[in-house]
Amino acid sequence: MSEDVLSVRNLHTHFRTEDGVVKSVRGVDLDIGPGEVVGLVGESGSGKSVTAHSIMRLIPSSGSIVQGEILFEGEDLARASVRQMQKVRGNRIAMIFQEPMTSLNPVLRIGDQVSDVLRLHRGLSKAQALSEAKDLLGRVGIPDPKARLANFPHELSGGQRQRVMIATALACRPKLIIADEPTTALDVTIQAQILDLLIDLKRDFGCSVLLITHDLGVISETADRVAVMYAGQIAEVAEVATLFDEPLHPYTLGLMRSVPKLDEDLPEDRLLPVIGGGVPNLAELPAGCAFQTRCPHVRARCRAEEPPLREVRTAHKVRCWLYDA
Amino acid sequence: MSLLIFVIRRLIYTVPLLVCAVTVIFILVHSAPGNPIDYIIGEAGADSELVARLRAEMGLDQPMLVQLWRYVLQVLSGNLGYSLVSSAPVLDLILERFPATLLLMASQYTLSAVIGVLLGVLAARRPNSALDTTLTLLSLTSFSLPIFWLGQMMILAFGYHLDWFPIQGMSNLREGYTGWRYALDVAYHMVLPVVTLTIFNLGLIMRLTRASMLQVVGQDFVKVAYAKGHSERTVLLHHALRNALLPVVTVVGLEIPGLIAGAVLAETVFAWPGLGRLTFDAISARDYPLLMGMFIFISFFVIVANLLVDIIYGLLDPRIRYQ
Ligand SMILES: Nc1ncnc2c1ncn2[C@@H]1O[C@H](COP(=O)(O)OP(=O)(O)OP(=O)(O)O)[C@@H](O)[C@H]1O
Ligand code: SF4
Ligand SMILES: [Mg+2]
Numbered sequence: 167m168s169e170d171v172l173s174v175r176n177l178h179t180h181f182r183t184e185d186g187v188v189k190s191v192r193g194v195d196l197d198i199g200p201g202e203v204v205g206l207v208g209e210s211g212s213g214k215s216v217t218a219h220s221i222m223r224l225i226p227s228s229g230s231i232v233q234g235e236i237l238f239e240g241e242d243l244a245r246a247s248v249r250q251m252q253k254v255r256g257n258r259i260a261m262i263f264q265e266p267m268t269s270l271n272p273v274l275r276i277g278d279q280v281s282d283v284l285r286l287h288r289g290l291s292k293a294q295a296l297s298e299a300k301d302l303l304g305r306v307g308i309p310d311p312k313a314r315l316a317n318f319p320h321e322l323s324g325g326q327r328q329r330v331m332i333a334t335a336l337a338c339r340p341k342l343i344i345a346d347e348p349t350t351a352l353d354v355t356i357q358a359q360i361l362d363l364l365i366d367l368k369r370d371f372g373c374s375v376l377l378i379t380h381d382l383g384v385i386s387e388t389a390d391r392v393a394v395m396y397a398g399q400i401a402e403v404a405e406v407a408t409l410f411d412e413p414l415h416p417y418t419l420g421l422m423r424s425v426p427k428l429d430e431d432l433p434e435d436r437l438l439p440v441i442g443g444g445v446p447n448l449a450e451l452p453a454g455c456a457f458q459t460r461c462p463h464v465r466a467r468c469r470a471e472e473p474p475l476r477e478v479r480t481a482h483k484v485r486c487w488l489y490d491a
Numbered sequence: 492m493s494l495l496i497f498v499i500r501r502l503i504y505t506v507p508l509l510v511c512a513v514t515v516i517f518i519l520v521h522s523a524p525g526n527p528i529d530y531i532i533g534e535a536g537a538d539s540e541l542v543a544r545l546r547a548e549m550g551l552d553q554p555m556l557v558q559l560w561r562y563v564l565q566v567l568s569g570n571l572g573y574s575l576v577s578s579a580p581v582l583d584l585i586l587e588r589f590p591a592t593l594l595l596m597a598s599q600y601t602l603s604a605v606i607g608v609l610l611g612v613l614a615a616r617r618p619n620s621a622l623d624t625t626l627t628l629l630s631l632t633s634f635s636l637p638i639f640w641l642g643q644m645m646i647l648a649f650g651y652h653l654d655w656f657p658i659q660g661m662s663n664l665r666e667g668y669t670g671w672r673y674a675l676d677v678a679y680h681m682v683l684p685v686v687t688l689t690i691f692n693l694g695l696i697m698r699l700t701r702a703s704m705l706q707v708v709g710q711d712f713v714k715v716a717y718a719k720g721h722s723e724r725t726v727l728l729h730h731a732l733r734n735a736l737l738p739v740v741t742v743v744g745l746e747i748p749g750l751i752a753g754a755v756l757a758e759t760v761f762a763w764p765g766l767g768r769l770t771f772d773a774i775s776a777r778d779y780p781l782l783m784g785m786f787i788f789i790s791f792f793v794i795v796a797n798l799l800v801d802i803i804y805g806l807l808d809p810r811i812r813y814q
Contacts, residue, residue: 252721260718271730
């Protein structure tokens with residue numbers, strides 16, 4: 167376990183709001199090995215983005231990490247100083263966001279936006295950094311990369327902008343890339359291209375990826391392992407094949423049972439299928455299991471005690487009383 | 492190069508604008524009661540032959556449109572007529588005073604823009620913090636103070652009581668300084684009017700910058716900039732501010748006529764020998780040609796200032812430039 171690139175232990179992130187304290191992340195454990203692609207799935211509001219932002223320490227000032235460790239190459243990011251974090255971000259951990267249309271600064275040139283991390287973290291001169299940015303743009307499949315350096319974001323399509331974001335993320339050869347729904351905002355045809363690109367380059371650059379998505383199809387095609395998140399906790403973690411073949415947690419089972427067929431006309435994008443009932447209010451959670459209000463197998467114990475995340479088979483952990491030996 | 496094309500295109504747009512301004516002023520003056528002949532022949536009256544000759548000489552017998560056309564051409568060739576009071580060419584009178592006004596306006600505006608933007612960024616950094624609240628109160632006060640009152644308070648405090656700064660004029664005429672001593676003397680005389688105008692204009696710029704920064708800071712590319720490892724300072728000043736300045740520049744451009752009104756008041760309070768004073772004197776003396784000349788000149792000034800604003804906007808925002 168010690169050779170994991172990232173090892174999140176019992177992470178709790180809370181927000182102070184007018185409705186009380188919103189417990190968005192409640193004890194997340196997550197390990198990512200070298201070169202591994204770990205998928206993080208869960209419905210909207212389950213805390214995927216807050217987990218990612220916690221790792222990057224980019225939580226808005228109304229929120230904070232109240233407990234837990236974020237061990238990255240042996241260093242606890244949860245306790246790192248602002249200075250230390252600035253050296254990690256964009257350098258050893260890079261992040262790709264959901265909205266390529268708004269992730270680039272509209273008034274700065276593409277070349278400057280790709281190369282600034284190289285100047286910041288690698289201390290390259292402007293000319294060196296631009297020349298490397300040009301190579302990077304070539305590697306992410308942008309035609310005529312030299313000319314693109316002088317372009318502004320509005321001159322590029324959404325797919326090209328996301329390629330630019332990938333080039334920027336790879337620039338400093340990070341150990342870990344966190345991609346928060348990198349393809350959700352793109353056309354279906356372009357989604358596949360961008361994912362393939364991300365996975366190819368991840369192999370070439372030898373980094374690990376935390377891939378956050380709503381889309382079970384994306385997970386099955388790209389991830390090595392999957393963590394299913396529910397109400398701020400990991401409900402189940404397993405190898406991709408295991409999770410799709412023998413899901414254990416009632417929530418995961420629900421998701422799998424209603425995976426939409428690819429040729430069906432889909433509402434919105436390929437979102438997680440809807441399971442009856444709603445996500446519990448993270449400011450006023452009931453005692454016991456967070457899934458109790460929607461679970462077909464709920465029993466008395468589920469309402470009294472919160473189940474722990476336990477390894478019930480090799481490399482397969484579940485948070486549910488059904489598997490309490 | 493596209494920036495150059497952008498500037499040239501904007502320059503071409505200013506010609507019809509200027510013609511419109513002159514036309515409006517022409518129509519306003521011609522729809523006012525009385526005509527120039529009455530001024531010349533006075534109360535006593537004159538025979539109709541003389542009146543007819545004068546009318547022909549001055550082109551007043553021509554149709555309105557011809558008169559307008561001639562007037563526009565005359566103005567465009569730089570002839571604004573002659574002052575009734577001093578008989579000097581109006582344009583000469585204006586150009587003689589213009590440098591003093593330009594100096595005052597440019598200094599105070601540079602100062603208010605730089606300080607206002609920095610304070611705005613500072614306030615937006617921690618919204619609703621003690622610093623933000625204090626700056627908000629100060630800025631609200633700053634643009635609700637009447638400028639002549641503020642000017643007189645400055646004179647009272649720093650002129651009379653503390654006796655730190657001169658309270659009138661642009662230089663010490665008795666000493667007759669030249670060269671850099673003169674420049675220093677002018678700078679010394681400028682302190683109170685510049686500070687007064689800066690305080691007055693600072694508040695609005697600061698409020699606009701703050702609001703605009705708060706909006707920009709919530710956008711994705713700012714989050715991306717932090718995720719790249721940039722420091723807060725770089726993110727705010729390099730990535731966010733350039734975007735946040737766009738609405739500030741727009742509103743400041745719209746405020747230019749108000750700026751001139753403020754300058755007129757401040758020049759009067761501080762006896763600054765600029766256009767503001769000239770306008771004030773022209774109104775008191777009913778010097779119509781001079782007033783008309785001033786209107787046209789101010790229109791021209793506003794048009795040029797707006798052109799500058801457009802260029803700055805184009806420099807800041809590539810999306811405008813490349814359209
Ligand atoms: N700044 C904030 N202030 C208050 N609550 C927040 C804040 N950011 C997130 N939350 C809350 O935390 C919970 C988890 O949000 P998060 O954005 O992580 O969800 P997500 O799993 O990424 O969902 P999505 O799939 O919609 O992106 C939500 O209930 C959300 O309302
Ligand atoms: S612990 Fe109980 S309520 Fe929770 S998922 Fe398991 S069976 Fe359902
Ligand atoms: Mg999210």
